[in-house]
Amino acid sequence: MGESAMAQAQTRTRAAEAAQSWEGHDISDLLSKSAAVMPAISATEAGTPGRSISFMTTEHEKPINLGGGIPDPDTLPVSGLQAAFDSVLATNPTEALRYGGVFGFDDLRKVLADRQGRIQGITLEMxxxxxxxxxxGxxxxxCDTFLNPDDIVIxxxxxxxxxxxxxxxxxxxxIEAELGDDGDFAARVDAAANKVEASGKRVKLLYTVPDYHNPTGATMTLATREALIEVCAKHHILIMEDMAYTEIFFDEPPPPSLYAVADGHGVIQIGTxxxxxxTGLxxxxxxAKIPVIESVARVRYDMGGSPLLHRAIAKYVGSGEVETHLDGMRDLYRQKCETLVASLQEYCEPYLRFEVPDGGFFIWAECIGASAQDVAREAAIEGVTFAAGSNFFAKREESDTSHIRMALSFATIDELAQVGPRLRDAFHRIVD
Ligand SMILES: Cc1ncc(COP(=O)(O)O)c(C=O)c1O
Structure with missing residues (x-):
């Protein structure tokens, strides 16, 4: 080894030895405030195999998973997506495989403008x-664009x-505004905003899931949407409208979006x-209105999404194939909902109280005479897993110990028919 090679090797060894000082070092003093206060993983990740913190797991040999809001695995449009990916890679490999910019692929934005414009009955541009x-995301x-630490969100x-x-x-x-009776929701938001203002602060943002809500399955009436827009305009509260389940209606589509009612003023909509x-896409x-989109783009530091994905989705959705897929999904989820509801009504009538949703993935049920935590635990022994309602409250068990959320999307129809009798057995062990 020459002299300079030896010197290089020594420097390298010194660097490696110095780096060893990290071994066993507690990084907690380096964490951001956010990383320091957040729990390990999100509830959504509980839908990922092997990652379940807040949802129950089961050893049952025939488990029934009512945990995450995940589409039916047997109906994923694999061949349609494969054809779209193949076509993109065959025709536009260079563009598909390099950075695409913070706004995303223009053609997919155009597809969205046409499709969402049609669905919501409004005019939208790319x-x-x-x-x-x-x-x-x-x-x-x-949140990055509009919120500072200590800002208030309803x-x-x-x-x-x-x-x-x-x-x-x-x-x-x-600040949580109880959904409760839909007719009073806007008044509750108004009262909450007034209270905040009386303390010399203001509410910046309201987050809502108006259609086939997660976790309650409820859909906001048009009157409440209108009232909410009035209240939020009065207080200058931005509305963040989450449309995750809007297209999963069983029969009729939901009322017009808040965005459509407000003509986009003061409303930022999120779709997926x-x-x-x-979910894996x-x-x-x-x-949103263009100034909002431009502001969002300014604080986007992740170099944008994947042009390959955007192009393949633009092909799949733009060809209209997704509409046939969606029609099938609506029929399937309607049947799943009917099956689960019938099974719960037949076997669990005295123990569960719930509303039947008009769409979406969830049944939100109140447990009678037993705590949700006990029911979730005993149901897991019967092989049925779902989320205790407390997961959906900021203060968790402090706020709720009586509800459970059952996702109907993932389990098969045969499995859903089995939920009632298995849950009844779970209740028998707790209540009788
Ligand atoms: C209401 C709602 N919003 C957003 C999400 C996140 O969905 P994604 O990031 O997969 O679009 C979910 C997932 O369950 C949801 O239920």
């Missing part, structure tokens, strides 16, 4: 859209745990391909 990593980016109570987590991760204060195509979008 520039009203920015593509994100799922709707979760969209919500995160909106969220429906209960609410999607993932979004509560995102807002909390931005070190904001969450997760529930209508597949991780492609969603923000739909």
């Amino acid at each position: 520039d009203n859209f920015l593509l994100t990593h799922g709707s979760a 969209g919500i995160d980016t909106i 969220a429906e109570q209960p609410n999607f745990a993932g979004s509560l987590r995102t807002i909390r991760g931005h070190l904001c204060e969450i 391909f997760s529930k209508i195509i597949a 991780r492609v969603g979008w923000i739909q």
